[in-house]
Amino acid sequence: MNALGFLIEVLFGLALMAVVLRFWLQAARADFYNPVSQTIVKLTNPLLLPLQTFLPSKGQWNIAALLLAFLVAAAKYVVLSLMLNGALNPIAISIISLVAVINEFLTLAFWILIIRAILSWFSQGHNPAELIMMQLTEPFLRPIRNLLPPMGGLDLSVLLAIIAIQFIKILLGDLFGVM
Template identity: 45%
Template sequence: MSSPFQFLIETLFDLYIMVILLRFLLQLFRADFYNPLSQFVVRATNPVLKPLRKVVPGYGGIDVSSLLFAYVVSLVKYLLLFAVLASAIPPFSKLLLISLADLLNQGISLIFWMILIRALMSWVSPGLNNPIVSVIYQLTEPLMAPVRRMLPPMGGLDLSPVFLLLGLQFTLMAIESWVLSPLFRLL
């Protein structure tokens, strides 16, 4: 049974984890940092990431500090959830695995929703005038281009989002059934 506290904790932490992961993706795909959405993400994450980068630098173009920060926030989320809702906190090793699987799940979900929004926006308004749509295109194109190259031409119809969404949904279901469910059953 879900409680209002569980809803509140999960919602607030998940939203912030999504912002941190968005920051990671913005840097990974070198999206426009002067975009209003990008500026919001930078302002929301800089207070922690700026000092953390001095201790945990990037590696090979990958922003390790933002991934570490997202992981720690996910870990704190589960510590709070178990402290509020359960009688005991599970072993720390299980919390580490649950947090890692949750972070992976949220990253894939974020990409899933961006691709879905991009596909819907291409039907409604193919222009890139909206700053949010422009960032979504910048973040999803590196993922969609390889899929598009593998598919034969369909006469102007781009099916790459469909195949990418199927693959992402399969991955989400695999994480849920093969990783998260067994971990929660062991608790």
Template identity: 40%
Template sequence: MYSDPFVMLVKVIFNLFLFVVLLRLVLQLTRADFYNPISQSIVKVTSPIVLPLRKVIPSIGRLDTASLVLAFSVQLLTVVFVVLIKGAVISPASYAIYTFAGTLYHLLDLYFWAMLISVILSWVAPGANHPGALLVGQITAPLYRTCQRVIPTIGGLDLSPIFIFLAISFLKQVLAPYSI
């Protein structure tokens, strides 16, 4: 998959932290349960960096711009380290494109996995009260509602996950060449 083990190691470490930061951002945007133990853990892990950033970068409405700036910064660091390890030289515009596209790609990846977990839970454990299941439901509910406005259920069958998966997969394919 990766030709250089150091590139793989850098990407895994930074992408795991980026996942947590993006999850914090999504939890705040969807107004997920703050008292959920998983939400508390995510906040606890990211607060040492996000709270000082909030003093400098104010929120815009429901958008926590400090978390967004942190997500872009983590992705930028990933790009910088991968470029340094590979010994390549890219322009500042390329850094911006790889940072933006990579962050968006990982956000779509987060939603892809949340949707997949949501669909599997709807088959295996509908109405589960596990904190993880509740959190996944709160994250994916806005996507379902948006899609269900356009595509109604047919005979009790909700087709919105299919169209959401298609949209996410299409967007990820578009962004894949520009994400590191």
């Protein structure tokens, strides 16, 4: 049963990651023609397009993608619950699914910031993946940079963002007992 549980976790986790990225790419107004964006769009379109027919986007906010992320997280917990004990609590599954979507966003933000920081030491900035990472993270790094005093070329905004992300993840874990 552990192997099947692992497989379910991985498959639903990858699907949730793709849908959260789809929502985030549109919210950040990232380059739609970037190869990374195109891959995410093509991966999520089969499930997202039917939802978008009755839940259109509101400006930069793709409500259908947000709903799909919640549904993917809920489906994961329903399958795992049925596999483990067969008991379903709709309220608990709803709360855990909402927290899972928030946690997925925070986890993605954490790893994108880490990868972006490491790439800044070596890369010249001409990689499509690096461009997307910059477009995704700049909307929340810019306000942090505006609050920090000049440090002589040292950018501590990524460090502060990572600390904030980890704080929120720990807080969610303390409040909801999941993560």
